[in-house]
Amino acid sequence: MIEAHALPPVAANLVAEGDRLSFLPAFFGPRLMMRGESLVFGWLDTLSEDYNGGFWSFYTLTNGGFYMAPATDKRMRLSVDGNGFNGEMSADAAGIVATLFAVGQLAAEVHGTDAGDTLADHYHALRDFAKTHPEAGLIFRAID
Template identity: 40%
Template sequence: MSTPDLKITSTIIPEELRLNVLPRYLGGHYLSGEMMVYDWAARLCPRYQGGYWNFFALSNGGFYMAPEGMERIHVRWHLNGYSDTMGADAFGITVTLFALCHLAEKTLDDAIIERFQQLREFATHHVEAANILRAID
């Protein structure tokens, strides 16, 4: 758990280290976790057609994935009435939070719950925090 006075930072994970990222953060759930991220991207943005995703490590021990090369993305979630646009980084955080929540419910794995909490903590300080938090509410 991070100290509230310290800013949580993100660092892009280099290409040569990507192979071990999801197993490190999601353990044995890494395959289903990755598929959930892409599934949630398609659910939240029907125009999403796939693409390359960057992986980010957080200074509090968390991580997230974000699509590369996308501009503003229209996100809609019918269960809470959210409909707005956000940048690719915020979209990645939002999608990863949805996927981690889904994976935590499915597995009841405390490590996955911790990953969700770490990312949510980071999201509260993101430049698009209001959009991210409204989308996941």
């Protein structure tokens, strides 16, 4: 009989202040880091009238993924034209949504390259984390 071993849940770790400069090149690559960061900010600006800039927190995931989220305790209303989603969620969940949209878009833009493959892996790693997030239902309704 084969025993199934439960994998530990994917955990997020806040990137320390001293490691922030290496975060974007590590996950988007040095060539795409500015485009990736801009896409994340742009997606949240498009999705939420509540977003008006500010400081963002960076997170690494224990499965090799990452995400970015506004560093605020305020909740945000998101509206996704493509699927009719309208809802309110934490800034953390909104950051996950924005990061998923941005990484998915960037992966499509560089599809067929090593960078595209890496970004697709990052997208799936973040989706796996999102499944265990307290606001998973809202996140998945927003990105569906």
